Amino acid sequence: MAESSQIPYLLRAARGEKLDRPPVWMMRQAGRYMKAYRELRQKYPSFRERSENPDLAIEISLQPFRAFQPDGVILFSDILTPLPGMGIPFDIVESKGPIIDPPIRSAEQVENVHPLDPEASLPFIRTILQTLRQEVGNRAAVLGFVGAPWTLAAYAIEGKSSKDYKIIKGMAFSNPEMLHSLLGKIADSIATYVRYQIDCGAQVVQMFDSWAGQLSPQDYDTFALPYQKRVIEQVKATHPDTPLILYISGSAGILERMGQSGVDIVSVDWTVDMADARKRLGPEIGVQGNIDPCVLFGSQEFIRDRILDTIRKAGNQGHILNLGHGILPGTPEENAAFFFETAKQADKLLAVR
Ligand code: CP3
DSSP: TGGGGGGGGHHHHHHBBBBSSSBBBBBBBBSSSSSSHHHHHHHHOHHHHHHHSSSHHHHHHHHHHHHHOOOOOEEEEOOTTTTTTOOOOOOOOOOOTEEEOOOSSHHHHHHHHOOOHHHHOOOHHHHHHHHHHHHHHHHHHHEEEEEEEHHHHHHHHHOOOOOOOOHHHHHHHHHHHHHHHHHHHHHHHHHHHHHHHTTTTTEEEEEEEEGGSSOHHHHHHIHHHHHHHHHHHHHHOOOTOOOOOETTTTOOHHHHHHTOOOOSEEOOTSSSHHHHHHHHHTTTTEEEEEEOOGGGGOOOHHHHHHHHHHHHHHHHHSEEEEEEEOOOOOOOHHHHHHHHHHHHHHHHHHHHO
8 A cells, every 4th residue: 555655646547546536637738828838938939949958848847747736747848749850840830830841742752751760869858758757756657648640640741730631631532552651650650759758757658649530430440540559559569568548639439449549548538428438438448538628717616516527427447637638728727726626636525525
C-alpha cells in the first residue's frame, strides 16, 4: 500500500487499479487560456522557439502543474515537432495555425521524406522530458505525445489546417499508393519517436489522430487504423509496459475501431456518453475524457455536476478524467482551477450525494 501510493495516480489508473478518484489532467493544459503563458508568448513570439528551447518548453509545461497540480504533466510541444527531422519543415503562424510550405504533393517529395533520427534532430526533447521527470517526481506522471500518421499526413499534404481534407482525400481516392507510401514512412518515424520519448522519461504517451474522425469508417480502416497499429505494435515490441492513449476528435462512429488499434486507453470526446463508451469498448480498455471543453464556460455548479456525472458513468477503474478535446483559449482560469480541485475531491463529493 505504502509503495503503491508512491506511484502517480495516472499510472495506477492506466494499470486498471481501483481508485477512490480518477486522475485528472487536461489536453492543452499549457497554453493561451493561461495569463502566465500569454505573457511569456509576448516575449517569445515564435512557437518553434517556445517549444524547442528547453528552458522555455520546461517552464511552459510546468505552468499548469504549479497552478493546478494535475496528475499528469504533458510536455509542451506540438504534433508537428518531429516533421523537420523527416525533411518536412513547418511553422506555426499567429491566427493561421500550422503552415507547411511547400506541402507534399508529388511522388518525388514523398520519396525525399526520410527516417527520423531523434537524437540528432530532437535533442531538446530529451532535456525537456528528463527535467520534467526531475521536477515533478512522483507527484504526477509525465506524458509524451505524438501525432498519428493520418493526421500528420493531413498537415503535410494540405499544408495547413483544413475543413474538408479534400487534398489528402483526393490523393487517397485517386493515388492511394502514394499516400500509403507516405503514411508508412511517417508511421515508422513516429514509432521511433515514441520510443525515444519513453527512453527520455515519458511514462505515458498519447497519440493524437485528431482528424481521423473525418474519415468514413471504411476509409478509417484503410488509411488511419493500420498506421496507428503499425506505430503501436512497434512501440509495444520494445516498451510493452508504457501505457498508450489514442485520441480522435469526433470519434463516436469509430469507437470500437479505435479499440482495435492495440492502445491501452481510448480518449473519448463528448459526443459519446461515457457509460456507452465503456460498454462499447469493453472491460479490457481504459477510457479518458470526456467533458465538453465548453463546460468550463459554465457555472461552477454546472462544472461540478458534469465532473461527478462523468466519473459515475466511467466507474472507479481504468478512467482518466479529462476534457473531450483541448481546453479552449478564453476559458476562465478560475474555472480550470475549479475543474482540477473538484476532480481531486471527487471521492468526498460523490460520497455525500
Ligand atoms: O497539452 C498540452 O499542453 C501540450 C500542448 C499541445 C500543443 N499542440 C501546443 C500548441 C498539444 C498536445 C498539441 C497537439 C496538436 N497540435 C494537435 C492534436 C491535439 C488536438 O487539438 O487535436 C494538433 C491537431 C496540432 C496542430 C496545431 N498546432 C494546431 C491546429 C494549432 C493551432 C491551434 C490554434 O488554436 O491556433 C497548433 C498551434 C499550437 N500548438 C498552439 C499550442 C499552445 C497555439 C499556438 C500558440 O500558443 O501560439
